[in-house]
Amino acid sequence: MDALSGLLESPKARGAFLLRSVFNPPWGLRIEDRAPLSLAIMLHGSAWVLREGADPVRIAAGDVAVLRGPEPYTLVDDPSTSPGITVDSDQRCNTTAGEDVTETMSLGVRTWGEPRRAGSTVMLSGTYQAPNEVGRRLLACLPALLVQPASAARTPLIGMLAVEMDREDIGQEVVLDRLLDLLLINVLRSWLMEPGTGAPLWFRAQSDPVVGRALQLLHERFSESWTVASLAASVGISRAVLARRFAELVGEPPMSYLTGWRLTLASELLRDPGLSIAGIAQRVGYSGPFALSTAFKRERGVSPQQFRQGKRSQETPASGSDGRTVILRR
Numbered sequence: 454m455d456a457l458s459g460l461l462e463s464p465k466a467r468g469a470f471l472l473r474s475v476f477n478p479p480w481g482l483r484i485e486d487r488a489p490l491s492l493a494i495m496l497h498g499s500a501w502v503l504r505e506g507a508d509p510v511r512i513a514a515g516d517v518a519v520l521r522g523p524e525p526y527t528l529v530d531d532p533s534t535s536p537g538i539t540v541d542s543d544q545r546c547n548t549t550a551g552e553d554v555t556e557t558m559s560l561g562v563r564t565w566g567e568p569r570r571a572g573s574t575v576m577l578s579g580t581y582q583a584p585n586e587v588g589r590r591l592l593a594c595l596p597a598l599l600v601q602p603a604s605a606a607r608t609p610l611i612g613m614l615a616v617e618m619d620r621e622d623i624g625q626e627v628v629l630d631r632l633l634d635l636l637l638i639n640v641l642r643s644w645l646m647e648p649g650t651g652a653p654l655w656f657r658a659q660s661d662p663v664v665g666r667a668l669q670l671l672h673e674r675f676s677e678s679w680t681v682a683s684l685a686a687s688v689g690i691s692r693a694v695l696a697r698r699f700a701e702l703v704g705e706p707p708m709s710y711l712t713g714w715r716l717t718l719a720s721e722l723l724r725d726p727g728l729s730i731a732g733i734a735q736r737v738g739y740s741g742p743f744a745l746s747t748a749f750k751r752e753r754g755v756s757p758q759q760f761r762q763g764k765r766s767q768e769t770p771a772s773g774s775d776g777r778t779v780i781l782r783r
Contacts, residue, residue: 490592
């Protein structure tokens with residue numbers, strides 16, 4: 454698996470929170486759910502995204518906005534509107550007066566808000582509720598707000614998601630999770646391939662004839678006992694030159710990058726209860742479960758066993774590189 458495939462393979466929703474919201478102006482929502490990543494898809498009407506320290510950003514019908522947490526943000530019909538409802542970490546909705554309207558504003562299957570009328574805003578939202586569902590490498594490189602305009606989407610996924618959200622068939626949760634993943638991946642591909650949008654260093658480094666080859670080897674042969682010297686010999690360059698060039702283009706040393714990739718793979722394998730931690734350690738290049746546990750706890754803050762038991766949701770979501778907004782070309 455190459456570096457790009459590894460990044461795009463990481464979004465794997467597990468019971469994501471999906472909702473169709475209907476609002477009549479004036480309306481405003483303060484989102485304080487601390488979710489690592491959310492998508493807002495406008496079906497009808499428009500909304501403004503307000504974030505502290507950033508200019509308001511308008512999203513229109515057909516646009517897809519990817520919002521990186523855990524920092525709060527506000528969605529309103531107009532930048533001058535004050536939010537009347539706050540969404541908390543349990544996805545409960547409370548008015549400014551303290552009234553819980555989570556149930557009273559329910560409009561049916563995965564639909565919430567106000568009775569629809571002419572001019573209503575209709576928005577689909579999909580929320581990844583734990584950092585491991587998205588992948589720490591992805592969260593760490595994403596902008597705070599990424600918007601794919603309707604003219605750039607060119608995908609039937611929005612319509613498919615809208616239809617499936619009205620259903621209650623067998624396995625519906627899995628279908629919705631996968632559609633959400635595919636929609637996110639569609640936006641990410643556009644972001645990574647469009648010049649000047651701030652794609653991560655390692656992605657741009659893939660085009661370098663030396664570092665690109667080193668990245669390919671680390672991804673394809675991650676379980677080998679690599680050293681900087683052996684990696685340099687494999688790409689036909691001196692150890693010192695590779696170490697300097699890799700750090701310059703990727704933003705971290707080769708062995709640090711390899712550790713991150715191995716732990717990403719280990720995180721995925723830990724989802725399978727049939728695999729032992731010793732077996733996972735061997736598969737991803739560690740000498741044994743102790744070595745894997747030491748590296749995992751140092752980087753993730755929990756042991757592999759704790760991660761497997763669900764304590765991964767207590768991890769602090771990986772912070773993005775900055776609070777920038779990226780709007781893809783129309």
